[in-house]
Structure formats: structure tokens, C-alpha cells
Amino acid sequence: MDRAAYPVFREYDHYSRLQEMRSTLITVWSFAYNGLYKIILGYLCTVYFQEGEPVYFTVHQPRSFPECSLGHIIDILYGFAREAGLPSLRIKRIEERRLGDFLGVEGYEKEVGYSDNNSEYAYLTADFLNLAGGDNLKKRQRLSRCFKNANLSFRFFSGEDTGKCLEIQEEWCRGKDCVYCASFIGCEKKALENMMAIFDDNRYQGLFLYDRGVPVGYSIAEKASDELAFIIFGKANLQDCFPYILYVTAKAYCAGVTYVNLDEDMGNEGLRMVKRHLGPYELWRKYTCTFTGMEGKSL
Numbered sequence: 001m002d003r004a005a006y007p008v009f010r011e012y013d014h015y016s017r018l019q020e021m022r023s024t025l026i027t028v029w030s031f032a033y034n035g036l037y038k039i040i041l042g043y044l045c046t047v048y049f050q051e052g053e054p055v056y057f058t059v060h061q062p063r064s065f066p067e068c069s070l071g072h073i074i075d076i077l078y079g080f081a082r083e084a085g086l087p088s089l090r091i092k093r094i095e096e097r098r099l100g101d102f103l104g105v106e107g108y109e110k111e112v113g114y115s116d117n118n119s120e121y122a123y124l125t126a127d128f129l130n131l132a133g134g135d136n137l138k139k140r141q142r143l144s145r146c147f148k149n150a151n152l153s154f155r156f157f158s159g160e161d162t163g164k165c166l167e168i169q170e171e172w173c174r175g176k177d178c179v180y181c182a183s184f185i186g187c188e189k190k191a192l193e194n195m196m197a198i199f200d201d202n203r204y205q206g207l208f209l210y211d212r213g214v215p216v217g218y219s220i221a222e223k224a225s226d227e228l229a230f231i232i233f234g235k236a237n238l239q240d241c242f243p244y245i246l247y248v249t250a251k252a253y254c255a256g257v258t259y260v261n262l263d264e265d266m267g268n269e270g271l272r273m274v275k276r277h278l279g280p281y282e283l284w285r286k287y288t289c290t291f292t293g294m295e296g297k298s299l
Contacts, residue, residue: 012060117267
């Protein structure tokens, strides 16, 4: 699974509102996931082998009318899992509104779970951009310092400027115990390099934050539809400016979009605190469904 598969993955972007199920995230983090994919009767099916994690699968439904039922795909994947010596079939990253489809598959015992650490933060854009009232006091206070700083400025960028993002990222990484690098996922810089390789000016939007003319922060966003936008990457090398970058990005690119998705916090307290003070939020859960007990069923 590598950058060459990116156009294939894009055909399945309609399936979910979850950032982690988007073609962008699948592609840029492919080095960490060690996954193999196969299109089975129109469904994009992927198996992942991650260090310290049990083997698991994901299933993306086709855009057009499926050639077969989801249950038939589960039967096929369960057969693969059992032939590989796995005791069960684990399907991860199931969006809540799709969970009923998986639970409705007959012939299996099912166990369902999720973690708030891995749930994705989604904000109504109007709430995200709202600075009025007591609920937004902390957000307003943090942003006001940036608004008043005459040394700060923003500039939009295109794909040819993405190399500067990596310079900002490398500066940010110096001396930091990165939440990504500390996890099984691996180095975010490698993911950003992949992002630079697939950056499409018609699909992605970039923004630089400058302090006295020196780039000190960046963001990369994707508007998926009128309903949903994603802020995919973002970093700030100036204290307390990360929420400012997120706010300006949302205001510039997402004002006409219903929701902004900022991905998960992975249980990191600092990241969690930032995301929970950006306005009222929803946690969009990613469920895992484990299927067992198929033996004897005809495929």
C-alpha cells in the first residue's frame, strides 16, 4: 500500500465522515500501517499489520450500488482470517451511523467496542467560529492575544510551497516528545512528506503563519463537501498560536461547511485540552466489531 494507490482510495471517500477513513490519511500514513488492500466485488477491503496491535481489517463500501451484500464480504474476509490462523475477524474504523449494517450481518457472534481516545472531534463550523459568550471565554482569550499581535500574518500556499511545511515541522520536532512518534503510528514527518507528494491544489488548501516575516506555523485542510471539511495537518512553533491557526483556517476555508473534523487526541492530555476548548464538539466514534462463530456456515 503506497502513494500509487491514492487514486483508488479516493473513489471511496464518500463512505465516511471520519478523517481516518479518508484516502488522504490512508495514503500519508501508509508507511506506518503496513497494510494490504484488495477490491472484492466493489468493496475496498484492507488488512493491517501494526506492531503491538492485533491484525484487523477495514471495509469501504463502493459509491455505486454494491455487487453483493455486506454480509457476503464479511463471510469472505472471515474465511481469509481463519485461513491465516486468526481466531476471529476484527473490523475497525466503523462509523457509528454504519454500525447497524455490520451488526445486522447474520451467522456470527459479535463484540463491539470503541475508545474516546480514538474518537474524532467534530465541530459545527458556526460554533467553532463563534467567540461570543461564556462558553467561548477561554478560546476568545487565547485568540485575542494573537489578533492583537501586529507581528503575525497569514499567507495561503499551493503545492509548490509545501516544502516549507516540512521545515516548520522539523523545527517543531526538535526537543519534543511527539505524541505520534511515541505511539505505534510512527513519525509524523514521514506522513507529511507523503502529503507533499499527493498535494492537489484543487483538493487541498494550505496556510502559513508568519511572525515578523518568518514562517512559524502551517495548516493543510480539505473541503470534502458542503457538509464536511477536515483540517488534516497543523503545527505552530509560536506559543499559544495553534488554536489561532485552526481558527483562521476554518474561517478561510470552512465558513460555508456544516462540520469541521479535527481527528482524534490519542489520549494525549495537551492535545485533548486544546480540542475541547475550541467550542462545543461531538465525538465521532470509530467502532471495532469482532466476528466469531462462523464455522460450519457455507460460503
